[in-house]
Amino acid sequence: MTEPTIVHKRAIDVTPYRHALWCTVGGGEPFANTIVYRKWDEGGSAIVFMLDSHNFCAARPDELMGVVEIQPVSAAFAATWDERDAARMRRPTFDEGEAY
Numbered sequence: 001m002t003e004p005t006i007v008h009k010r011a012i013d014v015t016p017y018r019h020a021l022w023c024t025v026g027g028g029e030p031f032a033n034t035i036v037y038r039k040w041d042e043g044g045s046a047i048v049f050m051l052d053s054h055n056f057c058a059a060r061p062d063e064l065m066g067v068v069e070i071q072p073v074s075a076a077f078a079a080t081w082d083e084r085d086a087a088r089m090r091r092p093t094f095d096e097g098e099a100y
Helices: 075-088
Strands: 007-010 019-023 031-040 047-051 056-059 064-069
Touching: 019 047, 031 075
Parallel strands: none
Antiparallel strands: 007 064, 019 031, 019 064, 031 047, 047 056
């Protein structure tokens, strides 16, 4: 199998269904494992990514990640997921004294 081109992007710029991690699961053949979901961790200091294999990884927003750029299945699919992702990635704001 030919390895894809790996690009380095800040974690905050790595988005679902547009990026994948080149990896193996259980020692199998390497593949582009699509990022299907991302959200802030509970403390709001790192982004947690869920992969198509249902594995997770986390990175600080400015941390560089080696990713494979992929094309979404369709423009309509991409638009739906871009909208959901944008809503999920808004950082919460709290009034002084409000519990997190």
